[in-house]
Amino acid sequence: MIVTTEAVVLRTLKYGETSLIATLFTRVAGKIGVIAKGARDRKSRLGPSLQPMNHVTAVYYYKQTRELQLLSQCDLVRSLKGLTDDVERMAVGMAAVELVDAVTPAEEENAPLLDLLLSTLATAARATRNPGNTLYYFETRLLENLGFSPGFHRCSHCGASLEDAASIHGLHVSQHGVVCAKCARRGMGIEPLSAPAAKILQRLQEIRDPEAVTRMTLSPQVKGEVAGVLRRLLVGHVEGLRTLRSEAVFSSLLQSGSGPLAGDIQL
Ligand SMILES: [Zn+2]
The missing domain is CATH 2.40.50.140 (Nucleic acid-binding proteins)
Structure with a gap:
Protein backbone atom coordinates (compact mmCIF):
# COMPACT_ATOMS: atom_id res chain seq x y z
CA MET A 1 0.00 0.00 0.00
CA SER A 79 11.22 25.31 6.19
CA LEU A 80 11.85 25.70 9.89
CA LYS A 81 15.28 27.10 9.23
CA GLY A 82 14.88 29.49 12.15
CA LEU A 83 15.32 26.52 14.47
CA THR A 84 18.89 25.91 13.46
CA ASP A 85 19.88 29.60 13.50
CA ASP A 86 19.90 29.92 17.25
CA VAL A 87 21.03 27.56 19.98
CA GLU A 88 18.00 28.12 22.24
CA ARG A 89 15.50 27.58 19.41
CA MET A 90 17.41 24.51 18.34
CA ALA A 91 17.35 23.14 21.91
CA VAL A 92 13.52 23.50 21.91
CA GLY A 93 13.23 21.69 18.59
CA MET A 94 15.57 18.90 19.62
CA ALA A 95 13.84 18.38 22.96
CA ALA A 96 10.35 18.43 21.39
CA VAL A 97 11.13 15.79 18.74
CA GLU A 98 13.03 13.71 21.26
CA LEU A 99 10.08 13.82 23.68
CA VAL A 100 7.58 12.82 20.98
CA ASP A 101 9.86 9.94 20.02
CA ALA A 102 10.18 8.87 23.68
CA VAL A 103 6.50 9.03 24.65
CA THR A 104 4.73 7.65 21.57
CA PRO A 105 4.22 3.96 20.81
CA ALA A 106 4.87 2.83 17.23
CA GLU A 107 2.07 3.12 14.67
CA GLU A 108 -0.48 4.81 16.89
CA GLU A 109 -2.21 7.74 15.24
CA ASN A 110 -2.14 10.94 17.29
CA ALA A 111 -2.95 13.89 15.02
CA PRO A 112 -3.45 16.37 17.93
CA LEU A 113 0.11 15.64 19.06
CA LEU A 114 1.43 16.24 15.54
CA ASP A 115 -0.41 19.58 15.47
CA LEU A 116 1.05 20.49 18.87
CA LEU A 117 4.55 19.55 17.71
CA LEU A 118 4.15 21.56 14.50
CA SER A 119 2.86 24.68 16.23
CA THR A 120 5.62 24.46 18.85
CA LEU A 121 8.36 24.09 16.24
CA ALA A 122 6.95 26.90 14.10
CA THR A 123 6.64 29.25 17.08
CA ALA A 124 10.13 28.47 18.35
CA ALA A 125 11.54 28.93 14.83
CA ARG A 126 10.25 32.49 14.53
CA ALA A 127 10.44 33.58 18.18
CA THR A 128 12.46 36.73 18.58
CA ARG A 129 12.55 36.39 22.34
CA ASN A 130 12.27 33.64 24.96
CA PRO A 131 12.03 30.76 22.47
CA GLY A 132 12.87 28.40 25.34
CA ASN A 133 9.44 29.03 26.89
CA THR A 134 7.78 27.24 23.99
CA LEU A 135 9.18 23.98 25.35
CA TYR A 136 7.36 24.55 28.66
CA TYR A 137 4.17 25.16 26.68
CA PHE A 138 4.82 21.99 24.69
CA GLU A 139 5.44 19.88 27.79
CA THR A 140 2.29 21.14 29.54
CA ARG A 141 0.17 20.28 26.47
CA LEU A 142 2.02 16.98 26.02
CA LEU A 143 1.03 15.91 29.54
CA GLU A 144 -2.56 16.75 28.63
CA ASN A 145 -2.30 14.83 25.35
CA LEU A 146 -1.07 11.79 27.26
CA GLY A 147 -4.22 11.93 29.34
CA PHE A 148 -2.53 13.36 32.37
CA SER A 149 -3.61 16.84 33.37
CA PRO A 150 -1.67 17.75 36.46
CA GLY A 151 -3.34 19.95 39.05
CA PHE A 152 -1.73 23.36 39.02
CA HIS A 153 -4.78 25.29 40.18
CA ARG A 154 -5.89 22.91 42.92
CA CYS A 155 -3.95 20.66 45.27
CA SER A 156 -3.56 17.40 43.36
CA HIS A 157 -4.18 15.49 46.58
CA CYS A 158 -7.00 17.18 48.53
CA GLY A 159 -8.35 19.59 45.91
CA ALA A 160 -7.84 22.76 47.97
CA SER A 161 -7.49 25.93 45.92
CA LEU A 162 -3.80 26.69 45.48
CA GLU A 163 -4.46 30.42 45.20
CA ASP A 164 -5.27 30.48 48.92
CA ALA A 165 -2.79 27.77 49.92
CA ALA A 166 0.16 29.58 48.35
CA SER A 167 -0.34 32.72 50.34
CA ILE A 168 -0.69 30.88 53.65
CA HIS A 169 1.66 27.93 53.68
CA GLY A 170 3.65 27.78 50.46
CA LEU A 171 3.46 25.05 47.85
CA HIS A 172 5.09 21.76 47.09
CA VAL A 173 5.29 19.48 44.11
CA SER A 174 4.90 15.73 43.86
CA GLN A 175 4.87 13.30 40.93
CA HIS A 176 1.17 14.04 40.42
CA GLY A 177 1.21 17.82 40.42
CA VAL A 178 1.27 20.65 42.89
CA VAL A 179 0.19 19.92 46.45
CA CYS A 180 -0.71 22.17 49.38
CA ALA A 181 1.54 22.35 52.44
CA LYS A 182 -0.88 20.31 54.53
CA CYS A 183 -0.78 17.38 52.10
CA ALA A 184 2.96 17.79 51.54
CA ARG A 185 3.53 16.87 55.18
CA ARG A 186 2.01 13.44 54.56
CA GLY A 187 3.92 12.54 51.42
CA MET A 188 7.32 11.33 50.36
CA GLY A 189 9.41 12.67 47.50
CA ILE A 190 7.85 16.10 47.71
CA GLU A 191 9.80 19.27 47.06
CA PRO A 192 9.03 22.93 47.74
CA LEU A 193 7.81 25.12 44.88
CA SER A 194 7.90 28.91 44.82
CA ALA A 195 4.68 30.88 44.32
CA PRO A 196 6.00 32.60 41.12
CA ALA A 197 6.82 29.21 39.57
CA ALA A 198 3.37 27.88 40.52
CA LYS A 199 1.80 30.92 38.86
CA ILE A 200 3.70 30.26 35.63
CA LEU A 201 2.61 26.61 35.65
CA GLN A 202 -1.00 27.76 36.03
CA ARG A 203 -0.63 30.23 33.22
CA LEU A 204 0.94 27.61 30.95
CA GLN A 205 -2.12 25.48 31.50
CA GLU A 206 -4.45 28.35 30.52
CA ILE A 207 -2.59 29.59 27.45
CA ARG A 208 -3.76 28.10 24.15
CA ASP A 209 -1.41 30.04 21.91
CA PRO A 210 2.30 29.14 21.98
CA GLU A 211 3.11 32.66 20.78
CA ALA A 212 1.90 34.04 24.11
CA VAL A 213 4.52 32.16 26.12
CA THR A 214 7.35 33.89 24.30
CA ARG A 215 6.11 37.15 25.84
CA MET A 216 6.81 35.91 29.37
CA THR A 217 10.27 36.62 30.72
CA LEU A 218 11.11 34.28 33.56
CA SER A 219 13.95 34.59 36.02
CA PRO A 220 16.54 31.78 35.83
CA GLN A 221 15.24 30.46 39.16
CA VAL A 222 11.61 30.26 37.99
CA LYS A 223 12.73 28.73 34.69
CA GLY A 224 14.66 26.06 36.56
CA GLU A 225 11.68 25.28 38.78
CA VAL A 226 9.15 25.17 35.92
CA ALA A 227 11.44 23.01 33.77
CA GLY A 228 12.07 20.71 36.72
CA VAL A 229 8.38 20.28 37.61
CA LEU A 230 7.32 19.55 34.02
CA ARG A 231 10.12 17.08 33.45
CA ARG A 232 9.43 15.40 36.77
CA LEU A 233 5.76 14.94 35.86
CA LEU A 234 6.67 13.56 32.44
CA VAL A 235 9.23 11.14 33.86
CA GLY A 236 6.74 10.09 36.55
CA HIS A 237 4.06 9.44 33.97
CA VAL A 238 5.92 8.02 30.99
CA GLU A 239 7.51 4.68 31.63
CA GLY A 240 11.10 4.45 30.52
CA LEU A 241 11.54 8.20 29.98
CA ARG A 242 14.82 9.29 31.48
CA THR A 243 17.37 11.87 30.52
CA LEU A 244 17.03 13.36 27.06
CA ARG A 245 20.04 13.93 24.85
CA SER A 246 18.94 17.54 24.45
CA GLU A 247 18.77 17.97 28.23
CA ALA A 248 22.40 19.04 28.57
CA VAL A 249 21.92 21.84 26.01
CA PHE A 250 18.90 23.08 27.90
CA SER A 251 20.45 23.08 31.35
CA SER A 252 23.44 25.05 30.12
CA LEU A 253 21.04 27.61 28.58
CA LEU A 254 19.13 27.82 31.84
CA GLN A 255 22.28 28.53 33.75
CA SER A 256 23.42 31.27 31.41
CA GLY A 257 19.94 32.91 31.56
CA SER A 258 18.88 35.87 29.45
CA GLY A 259 18.13 39.43 30.41
CA PRO A 260 14.56 40.79 30.48
CA LEU A 261 13.29 42.85 27.57
CA ALA A 262 11.04 45.87 27.70
CA GLY A 263 7.36 45.02 27.62
CA ASP A 264 7.83 41.51 28.93
CA ILE A 265 5.95 40.11 31.86
CA GLN A 266 8.49 39.51 34.57
CA LEU A 267 8.12 37.12 37.48
ZN1 LIG B 1 -3.87 19.35 49.73
Missing part, protein backbone atom coordinates in the same frame (compact mmCIF):
# COMPACT_ATOMS: atom_id res chain seq x y z
CA ILE A 2 1.33 3.45 -0.91
CA VAL A 3 0.87 6.03 1.85
CA THR A 4 1.24 9.78 1.41
CA THR A 5 1.25 11.74 4.65
CA GLU A 6 2.38 14.86 6.42
CA ALA A 7 5.09 14.15 9.01
CA VAL A 8 7.83 15.53 11.23
CA VAL A 9 11.23 13.86 11.08
CA LEU A 10 12.10 12.80 14.64
CA ARG A 11 15.55 11.33 14.04
CA THR A 12 17.80 9.79 11.42
CA LEU A 13 20.52 7.19 11.48
CA LYS A 14 23.13 6.42 8.84
CA TYR A 15 22.68 2.99 7.35
CA GLY A 16 25.07 1.14 5.08
CA GLU A 17 27.08 3.11 2.54
CA THR A 18 24.54 5.66 1.38
CA SER A 19 21.20 5.01 3.11
CA LEU A 20 19.38 6.52 6.06
CA ILE A 21 16.95 5.06 8.55
CA ALA A 22 14.52 7.69 9.81
CA THR A 23 11.82 7.84 12.45
CA LEU A 24 8.84 9.89 11.26
CA PHE A 25 5.88 11.12 13.26
CA THR A 26 3.13 10.94 10.65
CA ARG A 27 -0.40 12.29 10.60
CA VAL A 28 -2.00 9.06 9.41
CA ALA A 29 -0.07 6.39 11.29
CA GLY A 30 1.78 8.03 14.19
CA LYS A 31 5.41 7.03 14.65
CA ILE A 32 6.93 4.85 11.93
CA GLY A 33 10.42 3.78 10.92
CA VAL A 34 11.43 4.16 7.28
CA ILE A 35 14.45 3.32 5.24
CA ALA A 36 15.54 5.84 2.64
CA LYS A 37 17.78 4.00 0.21
CA GLY A 38 20.61 6.06 -1.18
CA ALA A 39 19.48 9.15 0.76
CA ARG A 40 23.06 10.13 1.56
CA ASP A 41 24.02 10.07 -2.08
CA ARG A 42 24.59 13.64 -3.28
CA LYS A 43 22.15 13.19 -6.13
CA SER A 44 19.36 11.81 -3.92
CA ARG A 45 16.13 13.77 -3.76
CA LEU A 46 15.31 12.18 -0.40
CA GLY A 47 18.30 13.37 1.60
CA PRO A 48 17.94 17.16 1.87
CA SER A 49 14.48 17.12 3.45
CA LEU A 50 15.14 14.13 5.67
CA GLN A 51 16.58 16.04 8.61
CA PRO A 52 15.39 15.98 12.23
CA MET A 53 12.71 18.61 13.05
CA ASN A 54 11.73 19.04 9.37
CA HIS A 55 8.06 19.26 8.43
CA VAL A 56 7.65 17.08 5.36
CA THR A 57 5.28 15.21 3.09
CA ALA A 58 6.41 11.61 2.99
CA VAL A 59 5.45 8.86 0.56
CA TYR A 60 6.21 5.29 1.56
CA TYR A 61 5.27 1.71 0.74
CA TYR A 62 3.59 0.18 3.75
CA LYS A 63 3.77 -3.52 4.51
CA GLN A 64 2.50 -4.65 7.89
CA THR A 65 5.08 -7.38 8.29
CA ARG A 66 7.99 -4.99 7.78
CA GLU A 67 9.58 -3.14 10.67
CA LEU A 68 10.96 -0.43 8.38
CA GLN A 69 8.82 0.96 5.59
CA LEU A 70 10.35 1.92 2.28
CA LEU A 71 10.45 5.69 1.78
CA SER A 72 10.08 6.71 -1.83
CA GLN A 73 9.60 10.46 -1.59
CA CYS A 74 10.14 13.18 1.00
CA ASP A 75 9.39 16.85 0.32
CA LEU A 76 9.75 19.80 2.62
CA VAL A 77 6.37 21.37 3.50
CA ARG A 78 7.69 24.34 5.36
Whole structure:
Protein backbone atom coordinates (compact mmCIF):
# COMPACT_ATOMS: atom_id res chain seq x y z
CA MET A 1 0.00 0.00 0.00
CA ILE A 2 1.33 3.45 -0.91
CA VAL A 3 0.87 6.03 1.85
CA THR A 4 1.24 9.78 1.41
CA THR A 5 1.25 11.74 4.65
CA GLU A 6 2.38 14.86 6.42
CA ALA A 7 5.09 14.15 9.01
CA VAL A 8 7.83 15.53 11.23
CA VAL A 9 11.23 13.86 11.08
CA LEU A 10 12.10 12.80 14.64
CA ARG A 11 15.55 11.33 14.04
CA THR A 12 17.80 9.79 11.42
CA LEU A 13 20.52 7.19 11.48
CA LYS A 14 23.13 6.42 8.84
CA TYR A 15 22.68 2.99 7.35
CA GLY A 16 25.07 1.14 5.08
CA GLU A 17 27.08 3.11 2.54
CA THR A 18 24.54 5.66 1.38
CA SER A 19 21.20 5.01 3.11
CA LEU A 20 19.38 6.52 6.06
CA ILE A 21 16.95 5.06 8.55
CA ALA A 22 14.52 7.69 9.81
CA THR A 23 11.82 7.84 12.45
CA LEU A 24 8.84 9.89 11.26
CA PHE A 25 5.88 11.12 13.26
CA THR A 26 3.13 10.94 10.65
CA ARG A 27 -0.40 12.29 10.60
CA VAL A 28 -2.00 9.06 9.41
CA ALA A 29 -0.07 6.39 11.29
CA GLY A 30 1.78 8.03 14.19
CA LYS A 31 5.41 7.03 14.65
CA ILE A 32 6.93 4.85 11.93
CA GLY A 33 10.42 3.78 10.92
CA VAL A 34 11.43 4.16 7.28
CA ILE A 35 14.45 3.32 5.24
CA ALA A 36 15.54 5.84 2.64
CA LYS A 37 17.78 4.00 0.21
CA GLY A 38 20.61 6.06 -1.18
CA ALA A 39 19.48 9.15 0.76
CA ARG A 40 23.06 10.13 1.56
CA ASP A 41 24.02 10.07 -2.08
CA ARG A 42 24.59 13.64 -3.28
CA LYS A 43 22.15 13.19 -6.13
CA SER A 44 19.36 11.81 -3.92
CA ARG A 45 16.13 13.77 -3.76
CA LEU A 46 15.31 12.18 -0.40
CA GLY A 47 18.30 13.37 1.60
CA PRO A 48 17.94 17.16 1.87
CA SER A 49 14.48 17.12 3.45
CA LEU A 50 15.14 14.13 5.67
CA GLN A 51 16.58 16.04 8.61
CA PRO A 52 15.39 15.98 12.23
CA MET A 53 12.71 18.61 13.05
CA ASN A 54 11.73 19.04 9.37
CA HIS A 55 8.06 19.26 8.43
CA VAL A 56 7.65 17.08 5.36
CA THR A 57 5.28 15.21 3.09
CA ALA A 58 6.41 11.61 2.99
CA VAL A 59 5.45 8.86 0.56
CA TYR A 60 6.21 5.29 1.56
CA TYR A 61 5.27 1.71 0.74
CA TYR A 62 3.59 0.18 3.75
CA LYS A 63 3.77 -3.52 4.51
CA GLN A 64 2.50 -4.65 7.89
CA THR A 65 5.08 -7.38 8.29
CA ARG A 66 7.99 -4.99 7.78
CA GLU A 67 9.58 -3.14 10.67
CA LEU A 68 10.96 -0.43 8.38
CA GLN A 69 8.82 0.96 5.59
CA LEU A 70 10.35 1.92 2.28
CA LEU A 71 10.45 5.69 1.78
CA SER A 72 10.08 6.71 -1.83
CA GLN A 73 9.60 10.46 -1.59
CA CYS A 74 10.14 13.18 1.00
CA ASP A 75 9.39 16.85 0.32
CA LEU A 76 9.75 19.80 2.62
CA VAL A 77 6.37 21.37 3.50
CA ARG A 78 7.69 24.34 5.36
CA SER A 79 11.22 25.31 6.19
CA LEU A 80 11.85 25.70 9.89
CA LYS A 81 15.28 27.10 9.23
CA GLY A 82 14.88 29.49 12.15
CA LEU A 83 15.32 26.52 14.47
CA THR A 84 18.89 25.91 13.46
CA ASP A 85 19.88 29.60 13.50
CA ASP A 86 19.90 29.92 17.25
CA VAL A 87 21.03 27.56 19.98
CA GLU A 88 18.00 28.12 22.24
CA ARG A 89 15.50 27.58 19.41
CA MET A 90 17.41 24.51 18.34
CA ALA A 91 17.35 23.14 21.91
CA VAL A 92 13.52 23.50 21.91
CA GLY A 93 13.23 21.69 18.59
CA MET A 94 15.57 18.90 19.62
CA ALA A 95 13.84 18.38 22.96
CA ALA A 96 10.35 18.43 21.39
CA VAL A 97 11.13 15.79 18.74
CA GLU A 98 13.03 13.71 21.26
CA LEU A 99 10.08 13.82 23.68
CA VAL A 100 7.58 12.82 20.98
CA ASP A 101 9.86 9.94 20.02
CA ALA A 102 10.18 8.87 23.68
CA VAL A 103 6.50 9.03 24.65
CA THR A 104 4.73 7.65 21.57
CA PRO A 105 4.22 3.96 20.81
CA ALA A 106 4.87 2.83 17.23
CA GLU A 107 2.07 3.12 14.67
CA GLU A 108 -0.48 4.81 16.89
CA GLU A 109 -2.21 7.74 15.24
CA ASN A 110 -2.14 10.94 17.29
CA ALA A 111 -2.95 13.89 15.02
CA PRO A 112 -3.45 16.37 17.93
CA LEU A 113 0.11 15.64 19.06
CA LEU A 114 1.43 16.24 15.54
CA ASP A 115 -0.41 19.58 15.47
CA LEU A 116 1.05 20.49 18.87
CA LEU A 117 4.55 19.55 17.71
CA LEU A 118 4.15 21.56 14.50
CA SER A 119 2.86 24.68 16.23
CA THR A 120 5.62 24.46 18.85
CA LEU A 121 8.36 24.09 16.24
CA ALA A 122 6.95 26.90 14.10
CA THR A 123 6.64 29.25 17.08
CA ALA A 124 10.13 28.47 18.35
CA ALA A 125 11.54 28.93 14.83
CA ARG A 126 10.25 32.49 14.53
CA ALA A 127 10.44 33.58 18.18
CA THR A 128 12.46 36.73 18.58
CA ARG A 129 12.55 36.39 22.34
CA ASN A 130 12.27 33.64 24.96
CA PRO A 131 12.03 30.76 22.47
CA GLY A 132 12.87 28.40 25.34
CA ASN A 133 9.44 29.03 26.89
CA THR A 134 7.78 27.24 23.99
CA LEU A 135 9.18 23.98 25.35
CA TYR A 136 7.36 24.55 28.66
CA TYR A 137 4.17 25.16 26.68
CA PHE A 138 4.82 21.99 24.69
CA GLU A 139 5.44 19.88 27.79
CA THR A 140 2.29 21.14 29.54
CA ARG A 141 0.17 20.28 26.47
CA LEU A 142 2.02 16.98 26.02
CA LEU A 143 1.03 15.91 29.54
CA GLU A 144 -2.56 16.75 28.63
CA ASN A 145 -2.30 14.83 25.35
CA LEU A 146 -1.07 11.79 27.26
CA GLY A 147 -4.22 11.93 29.34
CA PHE A 148 -2.53 13.36 32.37
CA SER A 149 -3.61 16.84 33.37
CA PRO A 150 -1.67 17.75 36.46
CA GLY A 151 -3.34 19.95 39.05
CA PHE A 152 -1.73 23.36 39.02
CA HIS A 153 -4.78 25.29 40.18
CA ARG A 154 -5.89 22.91 42.92
CA CYS A 155 -3.95 20.66 45.27
CA SER A 156 -3.56 17.40 43.36
CA HIS A 157 -4.18 15.49 46.58
CA CYS A 158 -7.00 17.18 48.53
CA GLY A 159 -8.35 19.59 45.91
CA ALA A 160 -7.84 22.76 47.97
CA SER A 161 -7.49 25.93 45.92
CA LEU A 162 -3.80 26.69 45.48
CA GLU A 163 -4.46 30.42 45.20
CA ASP A 164 -5.27 30.48 48.92
CA ALA A 165 -2.79 27.77 49.92
CA ALA A 166 0.16 29.58 48.35
CA SER A 167 -0.34 32.72 50.34
CA ILE A 168 -0.69 30.88 53.65
CA HIS A 169 1.66 27.93 53.68
CA GLY A 170 3.65 27.78 50.46
CA LEU A 171 3.46 25.05 47.85
CA HIS A 172 5.09 21.76 47.09
CA VAL A 173 5.29 19.48 44.11
CA SER A 174 4.90 15.73 43.86
CA GLN A 175 4.87 13.30 40.93
CA HIS A 176 1.17 14.04 40.42
CA GLY A 177 1.21 17.82 40.42
CA VAL A 178 1.27 20.65 42.89
CA VAL A 179 0.19 19.92 46.45
CA CYS A 180 -0.71 22.17 49.38
CA ALA A 181 1.54 22.35 52.44
CA LYS A 182 -0.88 20.31 54.53
CA CYS A 183 -0.78 17.38 52.10
CA ALA A 184 2.96 17.79 51.54
CA ARG A 185 3.53 16.87 55.18
CA ARG A 186 2.01 13.44 54.56
CA GLY A 187 3.92 12.54 51.42
CA MET A 188 7.32 11.33 50.36
CA GLY A 189 9.41 12.67 47.50
CA ILE A 190 7.85 16.10 47.71
CA GLU A 191 9.80 19.27 47.06
CA PRO A 192 9.03 22.93 47.74
CA LEU A 193 7.81 25.12 44.88
CA SER A 194 7.90 28.91 44.82
CA ALA A 195 4.68 30.88 44.32
CA PRO A 196 6.00 32.60 41.12
CA ALA A 197 6.82 29.21 39.57
CA ALA A 198 3.37 27.88 40.52
CA LYS A 199 1.80 30.92 38.86
CA ILE A 200 3.70 30.26 35.63
CA LEU A 201 2.61 26.61 35.65
CA GLN A 202 -1.00 27.76 36.03
CA ARG A 203 -0.63 30.23 33.22
CA LEU A 204 0.94 27.61 30.95
CA GLN A 205 -2.12 25.48 31.50
CA GLU A 206 -4.45 28.35 30.52
CA ILE A 207 -2.59 29.59 27.45
CA ARG A 208 -3.76 28.10 24.15
CA ASP A 209 -1.41 30.04 21.91
CA PRO A 210 2.30 29.14 21.98
CA GLU A 211 3.11 32.66 20.78
CA ALA A 212 1.90 34.04 24.11
CA VAL A 213 4.52 32.16 26.12
CA THR A 214 7.35 33.89 24.30
CA ARG A 215 6.11 37.15 25.84
CA MET A 216 6.81 35.91 29.37
CA THR A 217 10.27 36.62 30.72
CA LEU A 218 11.11 34.28 33.56
CA SER A 219 13.95 34.59 36.02
CA PRO A 220 16.54 31.78 35.83
CA GLN A 221 15.24 30.46 39.16
CA VAL A 222 11.61 30.26 37.99
CA LYS A 223 12.73 28.73 34.69
CA GLY A 224 14.66 26.06 36.56
CA GLU A 225 11.68 25.28 38.78
CA VAL A 226 9.15 25.17 35.92
CA ALA A 227 11.44 23.01 33.77
CA GLY A 228 12.07 20.71 36.72
CA VAL A 229 8.38 20.28 37.61
CA LEU A 230 7.32 19.55 34.02
CA ARG A 231 10.12 17.08 33.45
CA ARG A 232 9.43 15.40 36.77
CA LEU A 233 5.76 14.94 35.86
CA LEU A 234 6.67 13.56 32.44
CA VAL A 235 9.23 11.14 33.86
CA GLY A 236 6.74 10.09 36.55
CA HIS A 237 4.06 9.44 33.97
CA VAL A 238 5.92 8.02 30.99
CA GLU A 239 7.51 4.68 31.63
CA GLY A 240 11.10 4.45 30.52
CA LEU A 241 11.54 8.20 29.98
CA ARG A 242 14.82 9.29 31.48
CA THR A 243 17.37 11.87 30.52
CA LEU A 244 17.03 13.36 27.06
CA ARG A 245 20.04 13.93 24.85
CA SER A 246 18.94 17.54 24.45
CA GLU A 247 18.77 17.97 28.23
CA ALA A 248 22.40 19.04 28.57
CA VAL A 249 21.92 21.84 26.01
CA PHE A 250 18.90 23.08 27.90
CA SER A 251 20.45 23.08 31.35
CA SER A 252 23.44 25.05 30.12
CA LEU A 253 21.04 27.61 28.58
CA LEU A 254 19.13 27.82 31.84
CA GLN A 255 22.28 28.53 33.75
CA SER A 256 23.42 31.27 31.41
CA GLY A 257 19.94 32.91 31.56
CA SER A 258 18.88 35.87 29.45
CA GLY A 259 18.13 39.43 30.41
CA PRO A 260 14.56 40.79 30.48
CA LEU A 261 13.29 42.85 27.57
CA ALA A 262 11.04 45.87 27.70
CA GLY A 263 7.36 45.02 27.62
CA ASP A 264 7.83 41.51 28.93
CA ILE A 265 5.95 40.11 31.86
CA GLN A 266 8.49 39.51 34.57
CA LEU A 267 8.12 37.12 37.48
ZN1 LIG B 1 -3.87 19.35 49.73
